[in-house]
Amino acid sequence: MARRKTYLQNAALLTVCGLVLRVLGMGFRVVLSAYLGSEGMGLYQLILAVYMVFVSLATAGINVASARLAAQSLARGRGMAATLHDLCGTALLFGCMAMMLQVLLAEPAARFLLHDTRAILALQILAPSLPFMAAAGAVRGCFLAARRVHPNVIAQLIEQLVRMAIAIAALRALARWGAGYGCAAVVLGNTISEGVSCTLMFAAKTPEFARRRDEPLQPYTQKELYAIVLPVEGSRLLASGLQAIESSLIPYTLALYTGSRADAMAQYGSLKGMALPLLFFPFSVLSALSGLLMPEITRANTKGDSAATRRLVFTMLKVTGAFSLAAGAGFVLFGAPLAGFVYRDAGVGEYVRILGFVAPFMYLESMVDGVLKGLGEQLATFYYSLADSVLRIAAIRLLLPRYGMAAFLGIMIASNLFTFTLNLARMLHCIQKPPPVKGAV
DSSP states (O other), X not given: OHHHHHHHHHHHHHHHHHHHHHHHXXXXXXXXXXXXXXXXXXXXXXXXXXXXXXXXXIXXXXXXXXXXXXXXXHHTTOOSHHHHHHHHHHHHHHHHHHHHHHHHHHHHXXXXXXXXXXXXXXXXXXXXXXXXXXXXXXXXXXXXXXXXXXXXXXXXXXXXXXXXXXXXXXXXXXGGGOHHHHHXXXXXXXXXXXXXXXXXXXXXXXXXXXXXXXXXXXXXXXXXXXXXXXXXXXXHHHHHHHHHHHHHHHHHHHXXXXXXXXXXXXXXXXXXXXXXXXXXXXXXXXXXXXXXXXXXXXXXXXXXXXXXXHHHXXXXXXHHHHHHHHHHHHHHHHXXXXXXXXXXXXXXXXXXXXXXXXXXXXXXXXXXXXXXXXXXXXXXHHHHHHHHHHHHHHHHHHHHHHHTHHHHHHHHHHHHHHHHHHHHHHHHHHHTSOOOOTXXX
């Protein structure tokens, strides 16, 4: 009963925090669109697509490993001091490596991948955020495994407020010099806020982080660590790399259809920079549940409690299904006027209305993906992501020059249905398998 009460309290806190962050984020997006315009938002999204490749290198494997290994240590009756120490060291290694690579590759990536040298300065400014992000991710996973969400909530709220304050102040000074400097102003807030968030996470204290007398110096083996890190790291790197290629292709192929690079960037910015954030605004309610579910599923799976694992999974499916259907219906009926009110752009509203039909599958796919990682099925999600990305890139290159944005919306819908079906089938198969032998790694 006490465990359930703690879980519900954490879920409520994360849900409220998620909603607050989404509201702040949406308000921030409205401000950005006013300063940058549709074309500037398109450039900003291209910068983020390249940045996410290096974020994946810095954080992807460590974020998943920290939640799973910390939950595993607690399930085995151990503390987390040694786990946290070792994970932070690994996180800093990956973060610093990603930072150096981003600094070195910023110019060639902007010039040859994005075909827009205005992105160089912003990519260079973003690079120092990566070690902070990696180290904070390692600590955050341990807090979630210990069922302590307060430090993460406080750090996220302060991080968002700092990001917004610095970005808006810098935009006022730099936006008039063009979209490149405007994007640089925005990402300056990102880099500084990541440093602040990391500092706050390390300053937080919890009893589970205190070293115990009987705690082993090596709480997990390198084999255990890299069995988690490498598949996740490889899949996220490949997925984000393919996503960067896809993102660079969209304005390029749209320009072939419209005959104007500026119009293509504006359409891309309206969809990726405005419509999709609005579409995923309600997802904060479910993302809180997802963040709490993975350690719980890992703990139940480690103990061989297949009944508890199935119960958690089916609870997730019921809650997510009901919520996502309601959200999708709301976007179909009211998405267009809502987007028109928020952005003063009818085109954005039309994108939201069309994608509202597939929003339930987008939400469910994201949740199922998190569950599969909690079950240790990183390789499966890697293969599905690879197949989906290759098909999307091929379809974009073939169809967008002929049919424009209508083709891309169709590709998005087909892609989400494809990955949702594969991930759901894999998850249902996994929870029907016999539980692991107790004591097995």
